[in-house]
Amino acid sequence: MRSVAPRLVIWLGAFALAAYLGIRFHVFAPTLGIWLAAIATLAIYSILYRENVVFRLFEHIFIGLAAGYSLYTVVVQVLIPKWFTPLFKEGCWYWIFAFLVGTMFYSVYSKRWSWMNRVAVGFFMGLSAGLGIVGFVTGLAPQLMASFKPLWAQRPPYVEFNNVVFFITLVTVMSYFFFSFEQRHPAVRGSARLGRWLLMIAFGAIFGNTVMARMSLLIDRLQFLLLQWLQVFGKG
Amino acid sequence: MKLDWQFWSRRLIWLALAIATAVFLLVKVHARMYVSRPALDLYRAVEAVPPDKIIVISCNWEMGTYGENGPQTEALIRQCLKLGKRFAIFGWTWPPGPMLGQQIAERLQRPYHRRYGRDWVNWGFNTGGSPMIRGWAKNIPGTIKEDIFHKPIMSYPVMKGVNTARDVGLIIDITPSNTLITWIEFVYGIYRTPIGYACTGVMAPEAFPYYDAHQIVGVLKGLAGAAEYEQLLGYRGDALKRMPAQSSAHALIIALIVLGNVIYLRARRRGQAPGARLTTT
Amino acid sequence: MMRTRQWAIVLGIYIVAGLVGAVALWWLTHALTPIFRPLKGANLWAAVGGSVAFWIGLMALLHRMPASVKKRVAVVVTFVSGLFYVLEFYLPKKSGIFFWRTHHTNPFSPMLDTVGVATLVITGFTLLLATFNLCLVHGKNIAARRTGYYNSVAFYLAFFAMATFGLWQNHAPTSKLFASKVTVAQVYGYLFNSTYVPLGSTLFSVLAFYMATAAFRAFRVRTAEAGFMMVAAFICMMGQVPLGMWLTHTLPLHGPLSHLRMESMANWVLGVFSMAGLRAVTFGIFVGALAMSLRIWLNLERGAFFEQEL
Secondary structure: OOOHHHHHHHHHHHHHHHHHHHHHOOOOOOOHHHHHHHHHHHHHHHHHOOOOHHHHHHHHHHHHHHHHHHHHHHHHHHHHHHHHHHHHHOOOHHHHHHHHHHHHHHHHHOOOOOHHHHHHHHHHHHHHHHHHHHHHHHHHHHHHHHOOOOOEOOOOOOEOHHHHHHHHHHHHHHHHOOOOOOOOOHHHHHHHHHHHHHHHHHHHHHHHHHHHHHHHHHHHHHHHHHHHHOOOOOOO | OOOOHHHHHHHHHHHHHHHHHHHHHHOOOOOOOOOOHHHHHHHHHHHOOOOOOEEEEEEOOOHHHHHHHHHHHHHHHHHHHHHOOOEEEEEOOOOOHHHHHHHHHHHHHHHHOOOEOOOEEEEEEOOOHHHHHHHHHHOHHHHHOEOOOOOEHHHOHHHOOOOOHHHEEEEEEEEOOOOHHHHHHHHHHHHOOOEEEEEOHHHHHHHHHHHHOOOOOEEEEHHHHHHHHHHHHOOOOHHHHHHHHHHHHHHHHHHHHHHHHHHHHHHHHOOOOOOOOOEOO | OOOHHHHHHHHHHHHHHHHHHHHHHHHHHHHHHHHHOOOOHHHHHHHHHHHHHHHHHHHHHHHHOOHHHHHHHHHHHHHHHHHHHHHHHHOOOEOOOOOOOOOOEOOOHHHHHHHHHHHHHHHHHHHHHHHHHHHHHHHHHHHOOOOOHHHHHHHHHHHHHHHHHHHHHHHOOOOEOOOOOOEHHHHHHHHHHHHHHHHHHHHHHHHHHHHHHHHHHOOOOOEHHHHHHHHHHHHHHHHOOHHHHHHOOOOOOOOHHHHHOHHHHHHHHHHHHHHHHHHHHHHHHHHHHHHHHHHHHOOOOOOOOOOOOO
């Protein structure tokens, strides 16, 4: 803390001076909100140079804000309208049991009473398991039905090319995932190998889309810094 | 002083990426997108929602994916406001989602002379996952109860006749998470309510099996999907403005992959880098 | 190994016990329904107090039981909670087997929204557990004065600021801050829009830079399969951006050559190859999820959590 403080003061002073001059000569936007956002953005981007105290500080500020917002949202939008009001204002006394079941989760901090947490978790796992059994039918059946596509057409070239490609890809990729028995027969081995090749196309598509996703997030922040904070094209 | 190449090469690549994207944010290039079938189908599905049904815009996203889900939400809400379709903003995975959707809708409503409560409503954040959605589909007012301003949702004119999932004309799930399967299994699978999906680029390939099986009516794939939607709506929003920078970033990534492999192959030929020969396994 | 006769006796006992339990449950719900009416004033507080006392007594009683009984309780709770959704879905909406119901409707369907709201509320309390845990961890950092404990101080300041101003502006958004012109809603706006949103967006956007480094250093096309993957990735990357669309814009929009346009190729890769491969993966996921659900529901799952001593 002692070695960091003088350097931190110097950096903050330099930043404050640059900010004043920038606003004075209309380089930066004068709005406090935009400045706060810009400081937060640049503080996080400082990790790109190297690990530093400013990044860690703002990272923890973010976690604090997220936790505080989560608390506020859950209390105001979930607990008060759906539990507190029905229980204490409408007189539905049985809602106290929701609170008591909810507090069972907090027994995880006590080794002696942690069995209560196991019962509460078991309750939710049971709900999820029941829904999983329901979801198997409602989710999978249309997928199965849609997999039966016609392979031939009424007009030339008399083959539905896309459907043939789909069928081959589906069958070979499924054969690749048969791990419960040894794949000895050459046909099965060949099918699994072809399935792995075709699965690479799916992974390539996922990778390409992942790159697109990450770049979009960067472009959003750069647009803010250049067009709103630095006001390269003027106000607005 | 010996330069630490490992340290500085990474920073150079990052600087190149920042410059490549920044240049096309500053240089105005009018990008034209060719609209894909999934985006067009979603656009038409929104248009086809009858007046007696409501559209549910499920804002299951948070600020981490604002760059993609923000423009998607804006484009979808803009279409609903433009066409006069009543809609409800709803979130059940990430707490900031409904508030972010609220801010977008408040910003967009004025030019279209729409009003909160009469044309749209915000149901706020409701946690609980799949059991909550299962109960929500059966009894919407009984599950949601209040809007984001703590008023009973049935007190708003926009909620007239909305009681179950059968009164919902379309649900559009805007999310970076895997919440689509919950909608498909417990809402489409039981009530046959149409579902649309506006996801981040990462989740887009996983949506296509459901799109092919007609379990979802359309897909918006990340920022490109939002740009396609803006193209359909006929206005130049953030997504279309950012597509040139997106192109530049993609070109740089491809160049980096090719360059990295060229350097690797040359080093391998010189015997400097270990590695397997180019074979099939 | 039990003989057939013994199996028949055990099965018979289970069937009789199930029937007796169902009749008892039906009688209880009908007998107890008047109890579940809204109360006011002292009656409400008496009912709440009584419920809390009953719960504490029940938990104390269970706590004194041996570990095997506690484990059995957890198993039964898991089974019954799952059974609700299974029976609600798989039993018909209307049937003569529900002879005691007015219109012979499924008795579980009316409870769906109540169970949904109950889950909503209980999950709300568990979300608070996550916040509580964070506060505990950072509190220990400060108490022990560990390296970088000032970060934990910053966490607490941000946490209390957001929670306080959030709750305050929700209650009275126009109230002023310390006799100044600044309203509570403005401060909350700065916290949410100018700090929370940019920090969250920027943290995720840093991944783009690491992706660029990984593209240069780590993505090596060592095998033909990797080459296949890269070609598919290049097509998908360029086919969804204007630059890629411009590269092939001279090709016609319709006809056989239109399939060679970059956006057509990208949509073909996504909509045929990738879709088929991921559907096969989806089948595996569905079957695996069913198997896992059945194992958890029927207490067949083994592992550290399920076999821990209670």
